[in-house]
Amino acid sequence: MSSPASTRKFDEKREAIIHAASVLINEVGVQATTLAEVARAIGLNATSVTYYFPRKEQLVVAVYDETLTLMEEIAQAALDQPDPAARLRHFIASQIALRKRIRAGERGLTTALSEIRTLEPESYDTLMAHYLRVVGVVRRFFGEWSGNAQRALFSARAHILLEAMMWWPVWSLRYSVRDFDRIEERLFDVLASGLPSERGRFAPQDLGGDWRTGEGEEGGQNEAFLRAATVMINRLGYRGASVNRIAESLNVTKGSFYHHHQAKDDLVLACFQQSYDRLSAVQMAGLGLGGDYWTRIASVMRELVDLQFFDATPLLRTTALQALEADHKEDVVTRSNRLARRFAGMLIDGIADGSVRPIDPLIAGQVIMSTVNSAYDAHHWAERFEDRDAATRTYLRVLSEGMLADPR
Numbered sequence: 001m002s003s004p005a006s007t008r009k010f011d012e013k014r015e016a017i018i019h020a021a022s023v024l025i026n027e028v029g030v031q032a033t034t035l036a037e038v039a040r041a042i043g044l045n046a047t048s049v050t051y052y053f054p055r056k057e058q059l060v061v062a063v064y065d066e067t068l069t070l071m072e073e074i075a076q077a078a079l080d081q082p083d084p085a086a087r088l089r090h091f092i093a094s095q096i097a098l099r100k101r102i103r104a105g106e107r108g109l110t111t112a113l114s115e116i117r118t119l120e121p122e123s124y125d126t127l128m129a130h131y132l133r134v135v136g137v138v139r140r141f142f143g144e145w146s147g148n149a150q151r152a153l154f155s156a157r158a159h160i161l162l163e164a165m166m167w168w169p170v171w172s173l174r175y176s177v178r179d180f181d182r183i184e185e186r187l188f189d190v191l192a193s194g195l196p197s198e199r200g201r202f203a204p205q206d207l208g209g210d211w212r213t214g215e216g217e218e219g220g221q222n223e224a225f226l227r228a229a230t231v232m233i234n235r236l237g238y239r240g241a242s243v244n245r246i247a248e249s250l251n252v253t254k255g256s257f258y259h260h261h262q263a264k265d266d267l268v269l270a271c272f273q274q275s276y277d278r279l280s281a282v283q284m285a286g287l288g289l290g291g292d293y294w295t296r297i298a299s300v301m302r303e304l305v306d307l308q309f310f311d312a313t314p315l316l317r318t319t320a321l322q323a324l325e326a327d328h329k330e331d332v333v334t335r336s337n338r339l340a341r342r343f344a345g346m347l348i349d350g351i352a353d354g355s356v357r358p359i360d361p362l363i364a365g366q367v368i369m370s371t372v373n374s375a376y377d378a379h380h381w382a383e384r385f386e387d388r389d390a391a392t393r394t395y396l397r398v399l400s401e402g403m404l405a406d407p408r
Contacts, residue, residue, distance in 0.1 A: 014052050014062075016042050019108025022063045030060055030115045061123045067111045068130045071162075074098075075137040084404055087141040088161075089188050095165045096184045102169075103177045113166065114318075117236050138162060142407065150407045153394055155381060160398045161191065163374035164367050167318070170333060171340070171366045186360035190367050194402035195347070196294045197357050202393060202400040203295060204302040207285040211278040213312040227313045230271045234317045234376050268316075272332050275315040276339060279304060279372075283342050293350030297343070301368065301399065305392050308375035309382040318373050340365040371399060 020041040024033040035056055039049045053059035078091035102109055116127050138158040145151040164187075175183060193199070213227070286300035308314050318336065344365035350356030375382075378395065385391035397405070 010052075017044075017049055017052055017059065018062050018066055021059050022066070022108040022111040025060070025063060025111050025115075030118060033060075035059070057120060057123060060119065061127065063111050064113060064116055064127050065130060067113060068127065068134060070110060071134050072130070072137060075134055079137055079140055084142050085192065088192055088403060091138070091141070091161070092165070092188050092191070093184055095168060096180050096187075099169060099172055100177055100180055112169075135159065135162065142403065145407070149394075152381070152384075153397060153407050156378065156395045157398055157403045159374065159378050159381075160371050160395075161403065163377075164191065164370045167366065167370035167373070170318075171337070174337070183360075183363060186363045187367070190359050190364045191398070192402050192404045193357065194405070195297070195350075195356055195359065195364060195399050197355055200397075200401040200405065201294065202298050202396065204299040205289055205291070205295060207282060207289070207299055207303050209281055209285050211281050212307070225267065226271055226274050229267050230275065230313060230316045233268065233271065234314060269328055269332070271316045272335070276335050278307070279315060279339055280342075282307075283339065283346075287346065292353050292355035293346055294355035297346050297350060297356070297368075298396075298400065300343075300346075301372065301396055302392055304372045305375045305395055306388070308372065309379045309391060309395075310388055314376045314379075315373065317376055336369060340369045343368045368399065371396075 017038060021033060021038045024037055024041065033056070035049045035053070036046045038059070039046045049059075053062065074094045075091065078087045078094065081087045081090045098109060113131070116124060116131075119127070135155070135158050138161060139151075139154045141161075142154045142157055145154055168187075172180075172183075196202075282300050282303050286296045286303075289296045289299060304315070318332075341362070342365075344361040347356050347359070347361035347364050351358055351361070375395065382388070382391035382395070385394070
C-alpha cells in the first residue's frame with residue numbers, strides 16, 4: 001500500500017502534468033501538444049509522463065475533465081444562491097474572477113473545450129456526459145419548469161449563458177483587468193434583462209438575400225468542399241474533420257481537395273471567410289430595412305439563428321479557432337470583432353432611437369456573436385419544435401427579454 005506521502009507526491013506530479021498540458025492545448029491546440037512537449041515544460045523526460053499517462057488521449061481527457069469539474073463546481077456554487085438573479089450574478093462573477101487569476105499569472109486553471117469532438121467516441125461520450133451535467137446545473141438556475149415549453153426555454157438560457165462565458169476569454173483580451181468589475185456589471189445587465197427598451201418585443205422582418213442554401217443546390221466543387229467541411233468541422237472538430245472524411249463525404253478523391261486547397265488550414269480559413277461573408281451580408285440586409293434599429297437587429301439575429309438551426313450550410317463554429325496557427329487565429333478573431341462592432345453600432349443607433357435599452361453595446365455585441373455562433377450546437381434542440389419559427393423565437397427570448405424574465 002502506498003504511503004500518504006507517496007500518494008500525495010504522485011497526485012502533485014500528475015496535477016503538474018495536467019496543468020502543463022492545459023497551457024499547451026490553449027496555446028497550440030491538441031494536435032500540436034505532445035507528451036514530449038508537456039514533459040519539457042515541467043522539466044521531466046517523456047518516459048516520466050507516460051508513467052502517469054501512457055497515451056496522449058488519456059492526458060487530453062484528464063485536462064478536459066478537470067476543466068469540466070471546475071465548471072461544475074462554479075455552477076453548483078451559483079446554484080446554491082437564493083434566487084435566479086443571485087445565481088446568474090454569482091456565476092458571471094466567478095467567471096470574471098477566474099480570468100483575473102489567469103491575468104495575474106496562474107496557468108493551467110481552465111482549458112478551451114473546443115476540441116472535445118476530436119476525441120475517440122468513448123472519451124467523447126464520457127466528457128459530453130460530464131458537460132451535460134454542467135448544463136443541467138445551470139438550467140436549474142432559473143427555477144423549476146412547469147412543462148416542456150419552460151424546460152426548452154431554460155435549456156436555451158443555460159446553453160447561451162455557458163457559451164457566452166466560454167467566448168468571454170477571447171474578447172476579454174481587449175480589456176484591462178481594471179475594467180473587469182465594470183464588465184461584470186454590464187454583462188449581467190445584458191443577460192439578465194435583454195436588449196430592447198420594450199422588454200420581450202420581438203417582431204423581426206424577413207430579409208431577402210442569397211446567403212441560404214437552395215433546395216437541391218449543388219454549386220461548384222469548391223462550394224461543395226466548403227459546405228461539407230463546415231458541417232463536418234462543426235460536428236467533429238478540426239482534427240475529426242480529416243481531408244479523407246471530407247473527400248469521402250463528397251465521393252471525390254483527396255487529389256480533388258488539394259486541387260482547390262493547399263492544406264486543411266487553407267480550407268478552414270476559407271470556411272471562416274465564407275461564414276463571415278454570409279454573416280456580414282445578413283447584417284447589411286438588416287441595416288437596409290426600414291423601422292427602428294431593434295427591429296433591424298432582431299431581423300438579423302432571427303435570420304442567422306435560423307441558418308444555424310436549419311440551413312444545409314451553417315456558419316462555421318469558432319471552435320475551429322483552437323487548432324489554427326497563431327497568425328491565422330488572430331486574423332479570424334479580428335474579423336469576428338469587426339462583425340461584433342457592427343452589431344455594437346446597430347445597438348448604439350437603437351439606443352439613440354429609443355428602441356434599445358441603454359446597455360453597453362460592445363459587450364452586447366459580443367453576446368450576440370456568441371449566441372448566434374453557438375446556435376449550431378442547439379440544432380437538435382430546435383428540431384424538436386413542430387414550428388421552426390417557435391424554435392428561433394424561444395432561443396432568442398434570452399436577448400429579447402433577458403434570462404430573468406417570467407418564463408410564462
